[in-house]
Amino acid sequence: MCKIYPPIILTSFLPCSSFVFSVGLAAQVRAIFEEKLRSRGVALHTGISVATSAEGVLRGTAAVSGTPFELPFDECVWCTQGAAQQWMRASGFDTDAGGFLKVNTHLQSTNSPDVFGGGDCIAIEGYHRPKAGVFAVMAGMPLAINLRKRLEGQKLTDEDR
Numbered sequence: 001m002c003k004i005y006p007p008i009i010l011t012s013f014l015p016c017s018s019f020v021f022s023v024g025l026a027a028q029v030r031a032i033f034e035e036k037l038r039s040r041g042v043a044l045h046t047g048i049s050v051a052t053s054a055e056g057v058l059r060g061t062a063a064v065s066g067t068p069f070e071l072p073f074d075e076c077v078w079c080t081q082g083a084a085q086q087w088m089r090a091s092g093f094d095t096d097a098g099g100f101l102k103v104n105t106h107l108q109s110t111n112s113p114d115v116f117g118g119g120d121c122i123a124i125e126g127y128h129r130p131k132a133g134v135f136a137v138m139a140g141m142p143l144a145i146n147l148r149k150r151l152e153g154q155k156l157t158d159e160d161r
């Protein structure tokens, strides 16, 4: 004996606050993902910012028009980008618009030369880096060298990047 369950009809959607899905991806890679989503019936809503989630409804506003929206759901998988710690902006160290520690290419705070940073908490002036472990790990070696040089009173050069 086997039990017959009624068919489940799944409706899937993906709200996304940026105007382009997965901004950090190369255009061709993004196109592949967008096609995969389309072919699996996942509706992509770009340019809308979710503000609250309560009682099975996502609520927010469209980024440009400010028009409110509601998206009801049964199950929600929440994936967001990283955010800066609030104390960083209040610390007096230069920060970028997102509140991440602003550093130069020596990974040195742009207004506090004895402060260095690496990984997710920084924003390198003039460069956009995704908040990813690969960049955090790669920062380790130059960070160690530059810290040592700074402590020894040596000048940081173009090599120390």
Ligand SMILES: Cc1cc2nc3c(=O)[nH]c(=O)nc-3n(C[C@H](O)[C@H](O)[C@H](O)COP(=O)(O)OP(=O)(O)OC[C@H]3O[C@@H](n4cnc5c(N)ncnc54)[C@H](O)[C@@H]3O)c2cc1C
Pocket: 085, 118, 119, 120, 121, 131, 132, 133, 134, 135, 136
């Ligand atoms: C689910 C998930 C999957 C990921 N997958 C990948 C992947 O596949 N590939 C990839 O490249 N990256 C991935 N990442 C991103 C990667 O994990 C981060 O970019 C990386 O860990 C950043 O390293 P970090 O040392 O800068 O920060 P973290 O690893 O976040 O380390 C920061 C540390 O500081 C501590 N801390 C915070 N505040 C304080 C405080 N006030 N006092 C003392 N300690 C404090 C925290 O407890 C933490 O241990 C993923 C991230 C997540 C969340």
